[in-house]
Amino acid sequence: QVQLVESGGGLVQAGGSLRLSCAASGRFFSISGMGWYRQAPVKQRELVAAITSGGSTNYADSVKGRFTISKDNAKNTVYLQMNSLKPEDTAVYYCNARVIKTAQSIIEFQYWGQGTQATVSS
Secondary structure, three states, X not given: OEEEEEEOOEEEEOOOOEEEEEEXXXXXXXXXXXXXXXXXXXXXXXXXXXXXXXXXXXXXXXHOOOEEEEEEHHHOEEEEEEOOOOHHHOEEEEEEEEEEOOOOOOOEEEEEOXXXXXXXXX
């Protein structure tokens, strides 16, 4: 019922910036939270940043002060502004969304995007 499409990945030199976008579409009542995860070679997928419907944010320690997550409720879109990029930020970045499908439901469903590659060269 929900599709997530990421964009904005690419190749950038260390110290540069990238801005990732993730747009949610389909049928749902509301989005209760969205986030970005990443998976680098030989590493586990990890949470990078998350934001709730109320605007509360959470960041991995490794990106605090460099990355900023934001959202546009009207567009059902979440963004990840990545500044001061380091080679260790190189990974596939995945968008995640938790949605409520009907107004009376308290059950949340989780969806994932296909991922977008971000590569930081030294």
